Amino acid sequence: MQPGPLHLDPVLVPKTWGGRRLGGVGRRLPPGVSIGESWDVADLAPEVTPVTDPCSRVVNGVAAGRCLADVISDDASALLGPVPPSNGRFPLLVKTLDAREHLSVQVHPTEAYAAVHPEAAAKTESWLVLAAEPGSVLYLGVKPGVERDDVRRAAGTSAIVELLRAVPAQPGSLHHLPAGLIHALGAGVLALEVQTPSDTTYRLYDWSEEYGRAARALHLAEGLEVAxxxxxxxxxxxRSVHRVASEDGVLLDTPAYRISRSRLHPGAVHRSAPGQARVVYVLSGQVTGPELSWPLRRGGVVLLPACWDGKLVATTQSTLVEILVGSDRADDASSPDGGEDRTAGLGPPGGGRSVRAR
Structure with missing residues (x-):
């Protein structure tokens, strides 16, 4: 029996920099714990991440109680269509992030680095800002005039922050972070993150003194080599920033995923073409459908299998993000990573496996 829309149980990840705002987007938070990440669609192997049970489990239908790896094992083509699994697992990781404090200044491996470092996993990601406190910023790459030696000297110290480009965190804006980009999610930001399935992070600075955090390991040699x-x-x-706060349609198209946004009036139908898996994330409003087990409100997520051909209906004024898994351009050889990002101003993505956390 082919699967219908899959509702998934999110994996909640405590973080020293996390907060409590994920409760406002439908996550049931444990009392007294700072939660930094909700892994909404996840399927990593336990040995490549410190996160306990890093696999989304289905909570509805015939697959209830099973993790995504099991669903893929049953019938990969029904779930993913022509897109191959990543080492037998779901080829994307979709999260909601709550940064009460700054995340570490960090960098993720490129495909080239991972190819010669089997313990690493390449990672590209994109952030859609859901909400931001006044004055919040995203740190993305370096300021004009900064040289490699400046970063080498400053790595591991607070001086590196002054070298980074601080971009205002504008709700609704999309930011693409190619593998190799030095970056940090700033305090006060709530964000949707779409990424290739990796938990490899090299920290260059961790704000331990500023926040009184317990010191965590830095990865200066690895991070600097990648950067x-x-x-x-x-x-x-x-190449790292693309502002699209007021735009709809396709916002970003990479070989690993395509991100689109739709605004729906009450009663409007959202119908996406079958053939590849899609993740729908509700930014605002409410949608339902004849095959949904319950309505989706702000922060609601559903995984639509490649074989599913149905519809979602807005019951109020609603805004949705749809994440297409893979791309029909994935075999394009026009970029070094096997595909060309066709969204103006964005750089080439990575892809991969995994090793450590933010």
Missing amino acids: MAAWDVNVDGQ
Whole structure:
């Protein structure tokens, strides 16, 4: 029996920098714990992440209680269509992030680095800002005029922050972060994150003194090697940032995923073409459908299998994000990573496996 829309139980990840705002987007938070990440669609192997049970479990239908890896094992083509699994697992990781404090200044491995470091996993990601406190920023790449040696000298100290480009966190804006980009999610930001399935992070600075946090390991040698090799990504702000606060339609198209936004009037039907898996994330309003087990409100997530051909209906004024898993351009050889990002101003993505956390 082919699966219908899959509602998933999110994996809630405590973080020293996390907060309590995920409760406002439908996550049931344990009392007294700072939750930084909700892994809304996740399917990592336990050995590549410190997160306990890092696999989304289905909570409705014939697959209830099973993790995504089991659903893929049953019938990968029904769930994913022509897109291959990543080591037998779901090829994306979709999260909601709550940054009560600054996340570490960090960088993720590129495909080239991961190819010669089997313990690493390449990672590209994109952030859609859901909400932001006044004055909140995203740190993305380096300021004009900053040189490689400046970053080398400042790594591991607070001086590195002054070298980074601080971009205002505008709700509704989308920011693409190619592998190799030095970055940090700023305090006060609530964000949707779409990424390739990796938990590999190299920290260059962790704000331990500023926040009185317990010191965590830094990864200066690895992080600097990755950042130096991807220096063009770090100095070219247009490759890492794309502002789309008022735009609809396709916002971003990479070989790993495509992100689109739709605004629906009450009663409007959202119908996406079958053939590839899609993740629908409700930014505002409410949607339902004849095959949904319950309505989706703000922060609601549903995974639509490639085989499913149905409809979602807005019951109020609603805004949705749809994440297409893979791309029909994934075999395009026009970029070094096997595909060309066709959204203006954005750089090439990575993809991968995993090792550590923010």
